């Protein structure tokens with residue numbers, strides 16, 4: 001990954017909620033969900049993003065809703081409670097917890113081990129960042145506009161808070 005800026009405020013991370021039973025086109029030995037968690041893990045470990053907020057979109061929920069009626073989530077996670085294997089709320093909760101756990105672990109690791117910024121010759125201050133989640137259907141443009149507005153509002157509010165103006 002090549003990054004030439006160190007003042008990135010926000011990363012929009014889009015994952016396909018409906019891909020729980022799919023594997024990568026380029027490598028059929030890798031499950032799409034494993035890849036999405038792994039890339040998020042890499043990004044949130046990267047010290048360049050020590051002050052960067054993340055917004056995770058659980059996208060393609062419309063496709064997910066149709067699929068989950070027929071294909072249980074245990075296809076992806078065999079240990080998942082079979083009673084909830086068709087339950088969107090429980091599944092989204094599970095996926096969200098996975099993302100939150102990675103984010104928390106990696107943020108705490110940055111707190112424990114401050115290192116020199118690669119851009120400035122100073123120690124990085126403790127990370128001040130957060131993660132937010134939205135369940136989306138990108139093709140529903142009206143609803144997406146509301147989500148984007150919420151995200152923009154969140155960015156402005158957070159910048160004001162960091163400047164102690166809100």
Ligand SMILES: Nc1nc2c(ncn2[C@@H]2O[C@H](COP(=O)(O)OP(=O)(O)OP(=O)(O)O)[C@@H](O)[C@H]2O)c(=O)[nH]1
Pocket residue numbers: 016059060061062063136137138139
């Ligand atoms: N039904 C539905 N289609 C979507 C949604 N988001 C994206 N798509 C469609 O999925 C296709 C692939 O979208 P891209 O933006 O190219 O995403 P990609 O990551 O390159 O491709 P995929 O791995 O297939 O998602 C396009 O036809 C999009 O219109 C969604 O939330 N619901």
